[in-house]
Amino acid sequence: MTIRWGLVGVGDIANKRVAAAIQSDPNSELVAVCRRSEPQLDQFADQFGVPHRFTNADDLIASPNLDAVYIATPVDCHCPQTIAAARAGKHVLVEKPMALNPAECDQMISACDQAGVSLGVAYYRRFYPVVLRIQQLIEAKQLGRILSIGCVTGNPNRFPADDWRVIRTRGGGGPLMDIGSHRLDVFLQLLGDVATVKASVIDSPDYEAEQAATLLVQFNSGAHGILQCYFGTVETPDRLEIIGTEGRITVEDLNHGDLMLSTSEGQQLESHPPADNLHAPLISDFSAAVLEHRSPTISGPVGKRTNDLIRLAYEDAQ
Ligand SMILES: NC(=O)C1=CN([C@@H]2O[C@H](COP(=O)(O)OP(=O)(O)OC[C@H]3O[C@@H](n4cnc5c(N)ncnc54)[C@H](OP(=O)(O)O)[C@@H]3O)[C@@H](O)[C@H]2O)C=CC1
Ligand SMILES: O=C1CO[C@H](CO)[C@@H](O)[C@@H]1O
Numbered sequence: 001m002t003i004r005w006g007l008v009g010v011g012d013i014a015n016k017r018v019a020a021a022i023q024s025d026p027n028s029e030l031v032a033v034c035r036r037s038e039p040q041l042d043q044f045a046d047q048f049g050v051p052h053r054f055t056n057a058d059d060l061i062a063s064p065n066l067d068a069v070y071i072a073t074p075v076d077c078h079c080p081q082t083i084a085a086a087r088a089g090k091h092v093l094v095e096k097p098m099a100l101n102p103a104e105c106d107q108m109i110s111a112c113d114q115a116g117v118s119l120g121v122a123y124y125r126r127f128y129p130v131v132l133r134i135q136q137l138i139e140a141k142q143l144g145r146i147l148s149i150g151c152v153t154g155n156p157n158r159f160p161a162d163d164w165r166v167i168r169t170r171g172g173g174g175p176l177m178d179i180g181s182h183r184l185d186v187f188l189q190l191l192g193d194v195a196t197v198k199a200s201v202i203d204s205p206d207y208e209a210e211q212a213a214t215l216l217v218q219f220n221s222g223a224h225g226i227l228q229c230y231f232g233t234v235e236t237p238d239r240l241e242i243i244g245t246e247g248r249i250t251v252e253d254l255n256h257g258d259l260m261l262s263t264s265e266g267q268q269l270e271s272h273p274p275a276d277n278l279h280a281p282l283i284s285d286f287s288a289a290v291l292e293h294r295s296p297t298i299s300g301p302v303g304k305r306t307n308d309l310i311r312l313a314y315e316d317a318q
Helices: 012-024 038-048 057-062 075-087 102-115 129-139 175-191 280-291 300-317
Strands: 003-008 028-034 052-054 068-071 091-094 119-121 146-155 194-203 210-219 224-231 236-244 247-251 258-263 266-271
Touching: 003 012, 003 057, 003 280, 012 028, 012 038, 012 068, 012 280, 028 038, 028 057, 038 052, 052 057, 057 075, 068 075, 068 280, 075 091, 075 102, 091 102, 091 280, 102 119, 102 300, 119 280, 119 300, 129 175, 129 236, 129 247, 129 258, 146 175, 175 194, 175 210, 175 224, 175 236, 175 300, 194 300, 210 300
Parallel strands: 003 028, 003 068, 028 052, 068 091, 091 119, 146 224
Antiparallel strands: 146 236, 194 210, 210 224, 236 247, 247 258, 258 266
């Protein structure tokens, strides 16, 4: 059996990676796509050879010949479209951040539970070989007791004030929601759950959302997490550093996967590059989970935890 996918929202990320990832997965088939703009919909469907096209998400979701819906629309659409898909009996894989706020995440989880369908969230960095290698090194106590994890990330785009990414009711916030969310998810994967969140933001002179956010989180283990995220800077690589009592790991760019391990014995460079299509392992995991009747690796409750931390950060910053 293959999973027949409908893809709602065929903009930037669908075009760059999601459609190709579905089409390259042996358990998946891309059978339907949706966006409201008809000429752009046709262009996308023609480019990827997708047989069914819809200008209304409800119509795609109601279509009987689908097993799963991939939601790649702006964040304010994630909750209503997930609930509609669940009620129509479709499994749902939703882009990050999962929703505008934790209350929406709860509604999505509960709708999918009630309908008996799977819910996954697209935090694909969880499948990066370099992240899995770091997890292994931490678990093997190669770094001793972990004291801190730090990440700096920036998107150079200068978003206009009417872009959904910088309107709070559409994107949920600014760089913290859009790019910080990915890194907080990696923090949770590597160091476990968080007890407290402190945050400060810098407002943008040009739009409603923040332009910069700096977070200091304290994990249940006692370790610190420091996250800095920006919009409108020069391109900032996806840098990660973990400091322990016996060692340090530095990754200059998670998307390249070179890892430097420093211990008292010296330095060791390892290379763990990600998949060519970063979404491919995510789609494969989700479709296999549906076929094997297991939970996807990045389930609704996993995705929601990042929304919880972001909410605490915005509350503290206020
Ligand atoms: N995992 C990752 O690395 C990345 C994830 N993302 C996430 O993916 C999502 C989409 O981002 P991105 O592709 O950059 O956004 P875009 O703005 O480029 O695309 C959004 C798409 O959604 C469509 N859309 C908007 N509203 C609706 C609606 N009500 N019904 C149906 N379609 C709709 C738009 O088309 P139209 O207006 O014609 O309807 C467009 O095709 C976001 O959640 C974002 O955070 C984005 C980039 C990378
Ligand atoms: O990783 C990413 C690349 O940039 C995009 C635009 O800011 C983000 O939405 C996305 O999560």
